[in-house]
Amino acid sequence: MREPSDRDLVRGARRGDREAAAALFRRYWRDAWRAAYAITGRRSLADDVAADGFERAFTALGRFDDRRPFGPWLHRIVANRALDLLRAERRLSDEELPDTPDLAPAHGAGDRSLLASVAELQLERRVVVVLRYGVGMTPKQIADALDLPVGTVNSRLARALEQLRESLEVEHVE
Amino acid sequence: MSSEVERRLEGLFAEAPEPDPGAGEEALHRALHALQPVAAPRRGLRAAVLAFATAVILLVIAAGSLAAAGALHVSIGARAKPPTTIQLTLPRGANGIAAIVDGRLSVVTKSGFRLQGLPASAAALSPHALYVAVGNRNSIFAMAPDGRRPWSRPAGGRVVAIAWAPDAIRIAYVVHLRHRFALHVIWGTGTHDTVIDRSVRAVRPSWRRDSLALAYVGAGGKAIVYDLAHQTRSVAHSRARGAVEGVAFAPGNLLAVATDSEVGVLRRGLNQLQDHGQIAGIGWTGRWFAVAHGGAHPVVWLTMNPHLGQIRPGGTIDAFDAEGHGIALAVSTPNSTRVIAAVSGDNVRTVFQLPRQAAISDLQLG
Numbered sequence: 001m002r003e004p005s006d007r008d009l010v011r012g013a014r015r016g017d018r019e020a021a022a023a024l025f026r027r028y029w030r031d032a033w034r035a036a037y038a039i040t041g042r043r044s045l046a047d048d049v050a051a052d053g054f055e056r057a058f059t060a061l062g063r064f065d066d067r068r069p070f071g072p073w074l075h076r077i078v079a080n081r082a083l084d085l086l087r088a089e090r091r092l093s094d095e096e097l098p099d100t101p102d103l104a105p106a107h108g109a110g111d112r113s114l115l116a117s118v119a120e121l122q123l124e125r126r127v128v129v130v131l132r133y134g135v136g137m138t139p140k141q142i143a144d145a146l147d148l149p150v151g152t153v154n155s156r157l158a159r160a161l162e163q164l165r166e167s168l169e170v171e172h173v174e
Numbered sequence: 175m176s177s178e179v180e181r182r183l184e185g186l187f188a189e190a191p192e193p194d195p196g197a198g199e200e201a202l203h204r205a206l207h208a209l210q211p212v213a214a215p216r217r218g219l220r221a222a223v224l225a226f227a228t229a230v231i232l233l234v235i236a237a238g239s240l241a242a243a244g245a246l247h248v249s250i251g252a253r254a255k256p257p258t259t260i261q262l263t264l265p266r267g268a269n270g271i272a273a274i275v276d277g278r279l280s281v282v283t284k285s286g287f288r289l290q291g292l293p294a295s296a297a298a299l300s301p302h303a304l305y306v307a308v309g310n311r312n313s314i315f316a317m318a319p320d321g322r323r324p325w326s327r328p329a330g331g332r333v334v335a336i337a338w339a340p341d342a343i344r345i346a347y348v349v350h351l352r353h354r355f356a357l358h359v360i361w362g363t364g365t366h367d368t369v370i371d372r373s374v375r376a377v378r379p380s381w382r383r384d385s386l387a388l389a390y391v392g393a394g395g396k397a398i399v400y401d402l403a404h405q406t407r408s409v410a411h412s413r414a415r416g417a418v419e420g421v422a423f424a425p426g427n428l429l430a431v432a433t434d435s436e437v438g439v440l441r442r443g444l445n446q447l448q449d450h451g452q453i454a455g456i457g458w459t460g461r462w463f464a465v466a467h468g469g470a471h472p473v474v475w476l477t478m479n480p481h482l483g484q485i486r487p488g489g490t491i492d493a494f495d496a497e498g499h500g501i502a503l504a505v506s507t508p509n510s511t512r513v514i515a516a517v518s519g520d521n522v523r524t525v526f527q528l529p530r531q532a533a534i535s536d537l538q539l540g
Contacts, residue, residue, distance in 0.1 A: 016209065029193065029201065030193060037193075042328065044312045044313065047312070047313070048315075051204050052323060054205040054208075057205075058205045058210075059209075062210060133186075134190065164179050168179065
């Protein structure tokens with residue numbers, strides 16, 4: 001039997017079909033969570049961000065243009081939610097946070113130096129790196145998702161890659 | 175062309191961890207709850223509805239004519255048996271009421287906000303019930319009357335008690351960490367999260383009316399007052415025999431404390447508690463100190479001595495809140511679990527009725 005398309009599931013969910021909505025959720029939950037995790041670096045934040053993302057997406061499903069792909073639209077919501085949260089948190093620089101980033105220990109030791117360098121990227125650059133290499137979105141899709149010109153996405157990616165290259169080279173020399 | 179860094183990045187993200195299954199289930203529940211079905215326009219259905227409406231209108235006109243002529247007696251709203259479950263309703267005169275039933279939040283506010291079934295471990299209404307702060311899994315978040323979440327913060331553990339300051343600027347919450355409970359204060363905007371005490375008891379804190387101090391129960395079972403302006407804490411000495419299990423600031427900044435069997439209002443030179451049997455909760459409603467007694471003969475006393483008023487709920491008191499101008503009680507009997515409330519001198523009314531197996535773990539009147 002043919003697997004229902006995203007559009008079928010979106011249309012079903014819009015009509016109130018909870019099975020269709022649940023299928024849509026299951027299809028994208030893992031990717032949304034992993035994107036949230038890659039941006040925030042914390043499991044607990046990723047739980048919240050991804051759940052919020054779905055909640056907002058399902059609330060706004062009536063306004064979603066189902067001729068467009070669902071995944072990038074959802075990732076846009078998740079990425080923006082993660083950005084909002086991290087920006088709010090960044091304003092609390094000198095305050096005690098109840099949770100510390102747990103990105104590094106959760107990963108294997110394989111590329112910890114690269115991981116540390118990614119974590120040091122500016123938030124705006126980190127997000128485009130995550131969406132490009134973690135979620136697999138094209139620069140055009142990232143631009144649509146973040147409401148940015150494609151040129152800005154490309155320049156952020158280029159600068160982020162340059163910074164990562166430099167930091168890895170420095171580490172190699174040391 | 176893909177560079178070495180790009181290849182390593184792809185490999186790095188491919189190794190990212192997987193979400194917890196529990197988080198997915200909860201997120202799915204939230205997402206389905208947010209689903210707002212949009213009816214697809216169907217011409218056939220629309221025509222059928224139109225025809226039905228026309229028929230009803232004609233029938234009503236005909237019935238009205240017959241009734242006017244005395245040939246037909248019309249009765250609308252025939253009496254039915256009262257339902258076993260009553261949805262949470264707003265007590266007359268209250269701004270809002272929130273209850274956690276079997277781990278799920280029910281809330282209704284004067285502004286028209288109604289929510290039922292959100293998984294939650296603790297909740298607190300803001301002053302005037304404009305927002306509700308909710309603890310859910312390892313997070314604390316605020317909900318606006320339209321269901322939006324203006325903010326959400328990781329709490330580092332399960333949130334077990336929340337209290338919103340009277341000026342709405344701060345929220346105190348108690349979080350269960352691995353081997354202890356910790357008291358935090360966070361701003362009502364979801365920022366400035368600060369640990370006040372790393373080891374406390376799982377008791378809802380009580381704010382002083384000026385919002386500049388809060389009382390809580392320390393890990394040793396003593397009532398402690400934390401002064402936010404000076405960032406100092408002091409033990410509220412009482413001659414309690416056991417550990418303090420409840421704290422409540424009075425309008426005049428007096429502090430009432432309760433153990434499981436004693437209760438008292440701490441005044442200068444007067445810190446003796448009175449034996450009151452089994453205490454289910456304490457609070458203040460207006461000028462009146464309210465003590466909810468559990469045990470074999472549950473009763474809520476208003477004021478201390480002499481007892482000026484009392485409510486006999488007719489069942490075991492599972493949860494209790496006294497705030498502002500009213501009180502609310504969760505009462506269980508062999509037949510049902512219900513919430514009764516009385517606000518601003520109104521009679522005691524049942525505002526929530528559930529099957530008897532339901533457990534109400536947190537209750538707040540706003």
